Amino acid sequence: MKVNVLLATVLLSDTVAQQLLHSDVKQDVSLAVSAVLEATSQPSCSLILLTDGVTSHSTIVKEVSSEISSPWGVTVMEVTAADGQDGNVTLAMLSHLVDLARQVRLGSWCVRVVVVSHDPDFLSSFAESSLKGRLLVWATKLLVVTRLTLPQLHALLPASWTFTMMNTIVLNLENTPNKHRVTVYAHHPYSPTGAQVVRVASWSPEGGLHLLTKLDLFHEKFDDFHGATIPVTVLPFPPYWVEEEHQTANGTTVKIYTGTDGELALSMARTYNFTFHVLPVKNWPEVVQKVEVRESFMAPVYYTLLPQRLKRFDMTFVYEFTFKTFSMRKPSAKPRWQSLYYPLADQVWAAILGLQLCVPAIILMVLRVEERRDGGSRIGAGAVVQDVAGMLLGQSLPPRLPSTSSSRLLVAAWLVFAFIIGTVYRGNLTAHLTLPKYPPRPETVQELVDAVDKITGGSYQAPFKAFYTKSSNKVYQKLGKLLFIGPSVLQGLQQALEHNQAVVEGRRNLQHVIAENFTQPDGSTDLYVGREYIMPAMAAWPIPHDAPYRPQIERCMMAVIEAGLYEKWSSDQMTKARRKSSSRQREYLAQQQQQQKQQGAAPDGTQSGRSIRALTLTHTQGPLILLLLGIGIAGLSFTVEIVASLILVFTE
DSSP: OOOOOEEEEEOOOHHHHHHTTSHHHHHHHHHHHHHHHHHHSOSSOEEEEEEOSSSOHHHHHHHHHTTSOOTTOEEEEEOOOOTTOOHHHHHHHHHHHHHHHHHHHHTOSOEEEOOEEOOHHHHHHHHHHHHHTTOOOTTSEEEEEEOOOHHHHHHHGGGOHHHHTSSEEEEEEEEETTEEEEEEEEEESSOTTOSEEEEEEEEETTTEEEEOSSSOTTOOSSSOOTTEEEEEOOOOBTTTBEEEEEEOTTSOEEEEEESHHHHHHHHHHHHHTEEEEEOOOSSHHHHHHHHHTTSSSOOOSOEEOOGGGGGTOEEOOOOEEEEEEEEEEOOOOOOOGGGGTTTSOHHHHHHHHHHHHHHHHHHHHHHHHHHHHHOOOOOOHHHHHHHHHHHHTTOOOOTTSOOOHHHHHHHHHHHHHHHHHHHHHHHHHHHHHHSOOOOOOOOSHHHHHHHOSEEEEOGGGHHHHHHHHHOSOHHHHHHHHHEEEOSOHHHHHHHHHHSSEEEEEEHHHHHHHHHHHSOOTTSOOSEEEOSSOSEEEEEEOEEOTTOTTHHHHHHHHHHHHHTTHHHHHHHHHHHHHHHHHHHHHHHHHHHHHHHHHHHTOOOOOTTTTTTSOOOOHHHHHHHHHHHHHHHHHHHHHHHHHHHHHHHHHHHO
16 A cells, blocks of 8 residues: 655744744744645645744644644654754754654654744755655655745755755745735756746735646656756666667767667656766766765666665666576587497397397207208307397398298398397487587586586675675585686686686576677587576666655556567567677688688688588597407407417427
């Protein structure tokens, strides 16, 4: 449930307090304030009276509350001013009362505070205290009743965020012959003619409250900025905020802002009719520091929501959910002599070996029976084993086997088995050689901290490093020890290609940097993003505490997100980054080939033909080792045979 708080502030000074002793003046002030409040507030509001101690509580309550209905009670707060009292003491007392008033506002459905002041310094002190004490929000309507000259009023209102940006109007008492007149002023920071102090209404005892403009007394200041320039702070953070320089037709260079949050900021500027100027900043702490002191209206870029950050500034509602993850180099395929073994499972190899032993035994048994019956010549066991192995390897049908029906059936069954197994093996072998089996790569946080020597992150990862280090989870503790703050995401990824280390960052940012800087002409990359998230993260835009334009920002954000535009912009940024990187790689390769042609060297087609995958020693190490092993065994057997023959010759 939304609480609408109405705060009408009247600060008393000595001069005005003395004038208020006259019953007619007090009655006019009460009637004017009552007319304004009745025109803009709810009847179920409590009343806060903030005084400087000049006029007694009973007098204020009697004269003011008699004209203003406050069924929910009256709270009286007094700043007691002593003679010769230091201004800092008065300011401290005022700050304390502002803190108490804020507690009343937070605990009330609706609050009204009525007092008057003629002292510009006191009004400035109140504005400063109310800003530091976070007394006002946009739902809080601030009414200042004073008696200043127009030059003083025009100097006072633009000098404070409280009077300029917050929901504030001023009732200025003006003496005219034989009557008193009250003029209502408001500061409009954004209008067709720029910032200005506008007379919005007047009050007189005879005519009552009379509006002088079509605007409400407390009008909405931020639905239309009328083409004003808004200061913001941001640093490039792809794919959320991307800055590109373009040359105009007259030769000047201008910056173009894109990215998901850049497009969102541009949509917001078009909706509310303003342009934004990016203030120069050196680092991320300076980005939010300018927001904190209200030099910047907002930081329109993805910023992780952390409780400790909310103590310094507010953040919009969470518009983006992302998760911290990691990226590192893809593991390369190492030469493996088992490449001939991988196409079939262990159980299949065991079955083939068993059959290779059983089938020759069965064939020998059939042959021995036929030889005793027919009296044919004997075929040795070695020859049978050789013939069976030859059929398994796809050799022709051996002529040494007998041609009886039983033998033919047995050989036919073995040939069918050999054909099926051989076809499956050759198909899987081709697939395995062209798509070799890579070693497992880290996909979880546990695997990451066990596999790498170092993890890098940007300067904004410092709070997360502290969180990981203080965590009770041993995995996160090890992650905090391995995490080093320093290089950018791009530099960290370049180091990850050369060393055994990883980079921690949001998934979208990692994917965009990899796509833009490490994509090959064929679309592949040597880096990958881990599957498991390190920790969840919610993102919002930093804005000053109690920023009155927060509803407009969040309304535009919600419209963009519900329309699906944010995800569309993210997809477009990723596609653009991949195309840009591939185009840059192709241009680089074309330049290399052109230089080689000019130098008379043969063009190197290694990279240009990257899409045609050639088998290397990594893939074919298995058959080469098998061949060398066979040659070695054959050579050893040949040596043994020669030695045996020589021994036999010498013994004879």
